Amino acid sequence: MTLYYEEWKEKQYACEECDWKGTGADCKYGLFHRKTFLEVYCPSCQGFLDLIVFPYKESCHKDLEKLTEEQRRVLLEQEEQMKLYLGKCLQSADQLPDLKDDDFILVWDQVEGETRITKGDMVIWSEPLAYEGFDRYEKIALLLKEKYGTRVKDLAPADSSLLFLYGDFASSIDYVKKVRKELFGVM
Ligand SMILES: [Zn+2]
Numbered sequence: 001m002t003l004y005y006e007e008w009k010e011k012q013y014a015c016e017e018c019d020w021k022g023t024g025a026d027c028k029y030g031l032f033h034r035k036t037f038l039e040v041y042c043p044s045c046q047g048f049l050d051l052i053v054f055p056y057k058e059s060c061h062k063d064l065e066k067l068t069e070e071q072r073r074v075l076l077e078q079e080e081q082m083k084l085y086l087g088k089c090l091q092s093a094d095q096l097p098d099l100k101d102d103d104f105i106l107v108w109d110q111v112e113g114e115t116r117i118t119k120g121d122m123v124i125w126s127e128p129l130a131y132e133g134f135d136r137y138e139k140i141a142l143l144l145k146e147k148y149g150t151r152v153k154d155l156a157p158a159d160s161s162l163l164f165l166y167g168d169f170a171s172s173i174d175y176v177k178k179v180r181k182e183l184f185g186v187m
Contacts, residue, residue, distance in 0.1 A: 009023065009025040010023055010024065010025070011023060011024045011050075013027060013040070013042075013049050013050065015044065015045060015049065017042065017045045018044050018045040018047065019044075020042050020045065024040065024050075024052075027041060027042070027050075028040075028041040028042065028043045028046065029041070030171070031169075033169045033171070034132075036053060036054055037051050037052070037053060037054075037169065037171070037172075038051065038052040038054065039051060039171045048171065048174040048175075048178070051171060051172075051175050053135060088127050088128050089127045089128070089139075090125055090143055092143065093143045093144075093146040093147040096125060096143065096144070096148075097124055099119065099124070099148060099151075101151070102151060103151055103153055104119055104148075104153065105119075105153050105156055106118065106124070106144060107155070107156050107157075107158050108137060108155050108158060108161055108165065109158040109161055110129060110158065110160050110164055110165075111126075113128065113129050114126045114127065114128065114129055115127055115128070115129050115136065115161070115164075117140065117144070117155070129164055130164070131164055131167055132164070132165075132166070132167030132169055132172060133164055133165055134165055134166065134167075134169075134172040134176050137155070137157070137165060137176055137179065138176075141155045141180075141183050141184075142183070145183050152184065153184055153185075153186075154180065154186050155180070155183075155184065156186075157176065
């Protein structure tokens, strides 16, 4: 997943479906989901290439001056909640436990209000559940890869997690597939 407008226009893309190569600026764009996730497609074969995430704060902060006292209070409250939420989210590979096994598969699971990363019966991480949590999926997958290297062979989404992981955004399925392929070689 790519952050920020300015960077992604210059990002190099190579389509795996056909031979097309080019920059983000030359790609074809699809849905701009919840004004947060922009779909990026190959202009030649229409294959899925990427999702660009437009940060929540960008849009909120530019008109701060124009807000009423009430609107500003609400905004600050939202930011406080976001900070609390992020404080409970996995941010660093150091927060993960050491695992001794050679090769293993981890599961992305959902239990009540939590996303849980499990290995067999062991919960190795849990954090608050996020609707359309596929950007958390990628972030956590990257940290798992950083911590366990090639020993971790997959972060397999459990059936019970799919509704919240994908939400009602079809491209999230392609995106998770792409992350699993790139990080763990899962076809
Ligand atoms: Zn293509």
